[in-house]
Amino acid sequence: MDITALRAGTPGCAHRAHLNNAGAGLLSRRTLETVTAHLELEARIGGYEAATERLDAIEAVPAAVAELIGGRAGEVALFDSATHAWHAAFYALSFRPGDRILTGHAEYGSNMLAYLQIARRTGAEVVVVPDDEHGQLDTAALEKLIDERVRLVGVTHVPTGGGLVNPVADVGRITRRAGVPFLLDATQSVGQFPVDVRGIGCDMLVATGRKFLRGPRGTGFLWVRPETLEHLEPHVTESTAAAWDDKGGFTWREGIRRFTTFEMNYAAVLGLGSAVRQALELGPAVTGERTLALGAALRERLDALPGVTTYDQGRERCAIVTARVDGVPSDEVKDTLTRHGINVSLTSPDQARTEGRDVHPLVRLSPHYYNTEDELDRAAGVLAGLARPGQPR
CATH class of the missing domain: 3.90.1150.10 (Aspartate Aminotransferase, domain 1)
Structure with missing residues (x-):
């Protein structure tokens, strides 16, 4: 470089x-200019009209994100933050009394609050997996805790308050063998070093644009393994995510679209695309x-x-x-x-x-x-x- x-x-x-x-x-200057150019276009010709004019570029952003993390086009939904992306994934799961959520000591505090809320609401149990002698999640202990009661393993790849990198590929091997969904918070890792969803073996991954990816604030994304989508029921919906049926009900739109929303900050989305393309080029x-x-x-x-x-x-x-x-x-x-x-x-x-x-x-x-x-x-x-x-x- x-x-x-x-x-x-x-x-x-x-x-x-x-x-x-x-x-x-x-x-970067190129990302800054991408964002400001779209804002100027919106001011000059109108917000809807600007989105229509740049539609191809906007629609290319999720595919670029997927390429960066080892996914495929059609597997990524964009959000206005990693927090909202994480909530979309987590609250799309269902929990019952006796279900267990396994996580680590280094889990992001906001994620832990969500686990506790669901435990209070449903009677599920939150179990914190011990650390090993290095202070990272003990995968041997995790494997012993996996049983038919475990509904989710949620892990933060890199904690916000320290430099450790959790052994998430080992976690993925354990969860894949057990058939347990694995939600990975990669907010601090995507953009800092290579992250490959298929190599890791997670089922869902969330990250932000504003940190090591060098994208604008107000951007985040969710990747979901296609086989996992059928087990997810988004907590909220709207017309871009679901379609009316002829009985007055609705069906989810195909694939990751069930997590999409109509309103987006398209200047920020295009800025995220610029940052991701620069990351891919470098x-x-x-x-x-x-x-x-x-x-x-x-x-x-x-x-x-x-x-x-x-x-x-x-x-x-x-x-x-x-x-x-x-x-x-x-x-x-x-x-x-x-x-x-x-x-x-x-x-x-x-x-x-x-x-x-x-x-x-x-x-x-x-x-x-x-x-x-x-x-x-x-x-x-x-x-x-x-x-x-x-x-x-």
């Missing part, structure tokens, strides 16, 4: 050291290798600093690096980095309630392929200064 050219084509790189890609990646394996290497290099730098502790778990780790400076509140660390022109974020205790670690909030640093070693050095230098008593903050 030509990093200099990629940075020149990313306006934000001129202003900040952006180490907050787990929050939202920087838009190559997920190529960008993933550099991104993971930058994450490892940053973690190594921070581990070498006296008074700075990193908290990432897992046998396999990604480019999300979480840390704390001894004696300095994490929000103060973040504010200091911000004053030095370095974007980071904080982890949230509410999104890690089942983790079993009383460590949050932590400072979360998340480089991407367009970041540089110099930017890592700058961030490490600020943390080193904070760790030395008496240094100005």
Whole structure:
């Protein structure tokens, strides 16, 4: 990759050291221009008319997303967020008293709240699978918990509050053998490194456009294995998802269309398509290798600093690096980095309630392929200064 050219084509790189890609990646200029061009078209000729004029490009976006994650055209529905995509998949399942939902300690907090709501509503049970010695989901324990009562296995690929990468391909092999649906939250992994739904063996996958994919905010998607669709009854419907029958009832439209909605932000959709095509052109394996290497290099730098502790778990780790400076509140660390022109974020205790670690909030640093070693050095230098008593903050 030509990093200099990629940075020149990313306006934000001129202003900040952006180490907050787990929050939202920087838009490339081509994606920015795609979004603004459609907004200008809507303003000039009308929203419906603009959508009609760009219909082919709009309809090509789900197919491009499917290609990126190893799926096929007709298997992806677009949403305005990964949260709504995840809700569409999860609430399309049915649960009864005694059913079990298996998940991990690193499950995203909002997902866990949904599990608990369904358990309260239906009498189903939520079971948290133990971690192994590396802090990742213990697949041997998962396999022992699988029985006829299990209705769903829901796993977060990469947690929002740490750098571990859960062994989801092993989870997929277990669930496929058992015939249990597997819902994968890939919000932090798609765009960060290669994700292949068929290699993983999941039945449903959700992700967002705004993080490592570098798409606009307000975009997300759901992929569903075709064989799984017949077991899903969407919680809500409308005319794009269902058709009237001659008896006054309705039938679901074919395939993934049962999850589609009429109203979309087409400027954002086209922006997502631009970001996905750029990811495909660069190559997920190529960008993933550099991104993971930058994450490892940053973690190594921070581990070498006296008074700075990193908290990432897992046998396999990604480019999300979480840390704390001894004696300095994490929000103060973040504010200091911000004053030095370095974007980071904080982890949230509410999104890690089942983790079993009383460590949050932590400072979360998340480089991407367009970041540089110099930017890592700058961030490490600020943390080193904070760790030395008496240094100005």
